[in-house]
Amino acid sequence: QQMFADLNKNAVKPTKSLNILYDHRDEFSKFVVNLANTVEIFESRVELEKTSISNRSTKAFTLNGIADSSLRLIGTTKSRKPTQKEKEIILEFWEIVSKNIVEWQLLLNGKVSSAELRKNFVNTNTNLLNALGIAGKIIVDEFPDNWKEKLKGLKKINWSRDAPVWEGRLLVNGQMQKQSTGIELAANIILQNCGVPLSEARQKLEDKL
Numbered sequence: 087q088q089m090f091a092d093l094n095k096n097a098v099k100p101t102k103s104l105n106i107l108y109d110h111r112d113e114f115s116k117f118v119v120n121l122a123n124t125v126e127i128f129e130s131r132v133e134l135e136k137t138s139i140s141n142r143s144t145k146a147f148t149l150n151g152i153a154d155s156s157l158r159l160i161g162t163t164k165s166r167k168p169t170q171k172e173k174e175i176i177l178e179f180w181e182i183v184s185k186n187i188v189e190w191q192l193l194l195n196g197k198v199s200s201a202e203l204r205k206n207f208v209n210t211n212t213n214l215l216n217a218l219g220i221a222g223k224i225i226v227d228e229f230p231d232n233w234k235e236k237l238k239g240l241k242k243i244n245w246s247r248d249a250p251v252w253e254g255r256l257l258v259n260g261q262m263q264k265q266s267t268g269i270e271l272a273a274n275i276i277l278q279n280c281g282v283p284l285s286e287a288r289q290k291l292e293d294k295l
Contacts, residue, residue, distance in 0.1 A: 101137045103149040113167040118153045121177065127184035127193070128152065131200060137212075139204060146193060146200040151212030156180075158219030159226070178234070179222050186240040208272075209245040213256050213264055217272035224273075225282055239280035251275055254295055271295060 100108075109115040122132040132152065133145040157163055159179055160172045168176070184190045189207050192198040200210070208214045226233045244251065247260070255271040256262060274288055284292065 101135060101150070102153075103133065103137050104135050106149050106153050107134050112165055114153070114157070114165040117168055117173060117176075118149065118156060121156070121180070122147075122149060122152060125177065125180045125184065127180070127190050131193070141201065141205075144200050146203055146210045147215070148212055151215045152180075154212065155215035155219035158216055159222045161223055175226060179226070179237075182234050182237050183218060183222075183240065186237050187245065188241060189245060206247055207245045208247055208252055208256050208262075211256065211262060213262065213269050214245075214272060216269050217256075217276060220270065220273040221276035221280070221282075224277060225280060228282065236280045236282065240276070242279045243275065267291065 106112075106115045106118055119134075122128045122134070128147060131144070131146040133139050133143065133148045135149075137148055137150050139145050139148060153165075154163070156176045157165065159176055160168060184194070187209055189198060189203055189209055193200065193203055203210050222233075222237075225236050229236050247257065252272070252275075253260075255268050255275065270288070271291055274284055274292060277284060277288070
């Protein structure tokens with residue numbers, strides 16, 4: 087009883103990343119941890135335990151960021167057992183995305199550091215990864231035969247934090263914000279640059295901006 091009381095009194099809630107890392111029963115968690123060690127851009131660049139990254143860290147992404155965005159890619163926000171087809175799409179998606187984001191290629195080639203990328207660009211931020219997942223779901227669904235070709239449009243996007251396009255979406259007065267509407271608005275930018283027309287609902291979001 088005393089042990090029970092002590093454990094509960096002093097309990098520290100683990101981070102979402104840590105929950106994913108240690109949950110060996112959950113099929114999606116196991117898949118995401120494997121993904122982080124399989125996709126070249128993620129290898130050795132994922133913060134596995136924390137949901138934020140310190141300024142001096144060599145990591146570029148968080149495990150929870152990859153998990154959340156991958157779930158959105160398959161049309162959900164809750165962990166569930168992915169089908170083999172979904173696993174293949176998620177794996178292929180991140181590999182194709184990494185080839186079409188210039189800064190990620192610079193990171194792979196050692197021409198920019200993770201710290202520089204996090205400081206100057208939005209494209210490693212969890213909110214932007216979620217936007218990629220949302221847009222990716224739409225692109226894969228609407229263009230099942232040539233979605234990989236559509237993703238080449240990512241090369242046209244200015245991912246700089248200073249780019250005016252992110253203000254009011256991912257940033258407010260230059261500070262990163264976590265708002266579902268902002269993430270959806272960032273997804274719109276991705277869709278438009280990939281040549282995908284916005285739905286009526288998405289256009290309404292744009293009109294309110």
